Amino acid sequence: MAVANPSTQPLGRTLSLQAVRVLLLLVFAFPIVFMFVSSFKPDAQIFADLTSWRAFAPVGDISLDNYRGVFDRVPAGRMLMNSVGISTITVVLGIFINSLAAFALSRMQWRGQRVVLTGIIATLIVPFETFALPLVWWVNKLPWLEVQGFSLVLTDGWLDTYQVQVLPFVANAFSIFLFYQYFSSIPKELDEAARVDGASWFGIYRRIIMPLSGPAVATVAILTFLPAWNSYLWPLMVVQSEEYRPVMVGIQYFFQLNVAWGQVMAYASMITVPVLALFLAFQRAFIGSIASAGVKG
Numbered sequence: 150m151a152v153a154n155p156s157t158q159p160l161g162r163t164l165s166l167q168a169v170r171v172l173l174l175l176v177f178a179f180p181i182v183f184m185f186v187s188s189f190k191p192d193a194q195i196f197a198d199l200t201s202w203r204a205f206a207p208v209g210d211i212s213l214d215n216y217r218g219v220f221d222r223v224p225a226g227r228m229l230m231n232s233v234g235i236s237t238i239t240v241v242l243g244i245f246i247n248s249l250a251a252f253a254l255s256r257m258q259w260r261g262q263r264v265v266l267t268g269i270i271a272t273l274i275v276p277f278e279t280f281a282l283p284l285v286w287w288v289n290k291l292p293w294l295e296v297q298g299f300s301l302v303l304t305d306g307w308l309d310t311y312q313v314q315v316l317p318f319v320a321n322a323f324s325i326f327l328f329y330q331y332f333s334s335i336p337k338e339l340d341e342a343a344r345v346d347g348a349s350w351f352g353i354y355r356r357i358i359m360p361l362s363g364p365a366v367a368t369v370a371i372l373t374f375l376p377a378w379n380s381y382l383w384p385l386m387v388v389q390s391e392e393y394r395p396v397m398v399g400i401q402y403f404f405q406l407n408v409a410w411g412q413v414m415a416y417a418s419m420i421t422v423p424v425l426a427l428f429l430a431f432q433r434a435f436i437g438s439i440a441s442a443g444v445k446g
Contacts, residue, residue, distance in 0.1 A: 179205065181421070188215050188415035195410055215415035222412060223402045224391055225419065232395040233423070235314050236377040242319045243373040244366055250320070251328030252354045256340055266329065272322045277382075285386055288313050313387045314395065318377065324369045331365035332358055367431040374427055378420075396420045 182205050187195045189211045198204040219225050253259075254266050288307040295304050307313040335358060343353045359366070381397040388394055397420070403413045 181425075184414050184421070185418050187411065188418045189213070190215075190411055192410050195414075215409075215411040216419075218409065218412045219416045219419065222409075223399045223416065225396070225399060225416065227392060228394055228396045228399045229419070231311075231393060232378055232397075232420075235311065235380075235395060236374050239315050239318055239377040240370050240373045242315070243321060243324060244369055246319050247321055247324040247369065248328045248359065248362070248366070249354065250325050251332055252350075252358060254325070255329045255332040256337065256353070256358065257350065269322045269325055273326075281383070281386065284317060288317065288387065308387050309389050309393060311393060314380065314384060314393075315377075317383075321373065324373060327369060327372075328362070328365055331362055335361055371428060371431055375424065378424060 186205060186207050189207060190198070191210055191212075191214070194209050195204075198209070203209065250269075254262060254269075285308075290305065291307055292303050292305055293307055293310070293312065294301050296302075307316075339357050340353050343357055348356070378395075379397055380395060381400075384393075384395050384398050388398070399416065399420075400413075403409065403416065
């Protein structure tokens, strides 16, 4: 009677999984590789290489002319700085506001708690396009303090400003729910022990809950950064001045006259790198948070 080798099946399964992962990596990486490689080629060579493997290889007439052309055609530096600032502030405020709301919903006991949580979750089914126009009307009526000379002046309307691209998107139902799920998995005995020692609710939030919620914070940071960085429709509706526009609006500059596809690829590469860098920096925490939310939720 033949005895099966116990290590054969696990090894074969491991190789199969690795092969599937490599295949998926190639499928998802090909567009990014093509975009990045094409950003160094002139338009004529991009189209000439489309039918061969050369489309994915940095061969031929390689130069930085497309990147120089981007800055000649679009105020790319200003737009990049705007998007970095808008996205960073949205992420920081979003983590603070949404985690506070989730802390109140998951750790404290008060009347109507379930109703509020249900209402917050219900907003997830409402698409942004349905309330975009009413939101434009509201932000055009809201006051804002501005510094003019040496005095503060109360002005009407947020249109054509930085705050109109940040404040409407700080509170996020999905971020609140994700924090809620993660906070609920932390033993409440820690709260009771801290309360006995005289800690306030905010002290528990700051010193106990948040330090234990690194994966959730990283996940919310990524999920908040991506829509803020990729925002296109909303800036088109509320921002008219070039000095306030984010990077995604800059895409339309390349399609107004003669389309230079090499410059399009160069600009797309420039605005994709920050997103990839952010995900690679927080991927372990992101995957850990999603896995824990799925198991404990």
